[in-house]
Amino acid sequence: MPELPEVETYRRFLHELAVEETVAAFEVKDRHVLATDEQVLRTALVGRRITGTSRLGKNCFLHLSDGHVLVLHFGMTGDVGAYRDEADAPRFTRVALHLGSGLRLAFIDPRKFGRIRLAESVEAYQQAKKLGPDALAITTKQLHTALSRRKSLLKPALLDQHLTAGLGNWIVDEVLFQARIHPERVAATLTEAEFSSLHAAIQLVLRTAIKHEANYRTFPASFLIHAREWDDSATPGTDAHRFCPRHRDTEIVKTYVGGRATYTCPICQPEI
């Protein structure tokens, strides 16, 4: 789940519940998700106030009253939750922040690919991870500059968080479908018009997804996402799922690009 729109949705959830609250306790149920020493985290958190939240790409930040930030990265299966009684702790809660109000915020992560760490600042973290500009903030010009030096395939380039931060596998497929560009085009060969379409599609897909709180099933019918996982009307003997929203007779094709499952419409997104 956690690509940029999910993380933005989580951030808003945490913002409402946590800002102006004090951290009363830091409970670790599974150390595996900690990227900073447990005691260091506890010392940094307990007694501090949460002054605000922010997000960069797929990373969510809780700002602390001493200026440091708690960085949440949700890996592949991370989620957030809130509860009051231990008996109501969500399944797979790995870490819980107990707030002064008595509410407990859960960092939920079945597969434990997510990480919690402390950073000096958002900027310090961005530098350490060499993260590019947020995918919602990147300009057409910045996108153009970054991609026009790339000889790699377009899809892997867009997934590279150093280039721009926040795009994940599902979003990139949707963006490329909306922009009508094939994922295996060489990044540097896009035309001016294609760079513009690409930028517009990134904005459209991210804004739409955030508006729907990343609840993919409620996305517009014009989105490719509906032809994915939950739509298991695949034609027997093929790897296709359903049909292109624009060409009702054309089956969406599943391939692998850069090792990742990739869905395209062969008519909308002609190869090379």
Next chain:
DNA sequence: AAACATGTTTCCCA
């Protein structure tokens, strides 16, 4: 029951 999975990092190779 084997296959597949939304992310990131690392290693090996050209």
Next chain:
DNA sequence: GTGGGAAACATGTT
């Protein structure tokens, strides 16, 4: 340094 491919991580779902 650049880019590709595969593996590893840990575990749930189909």
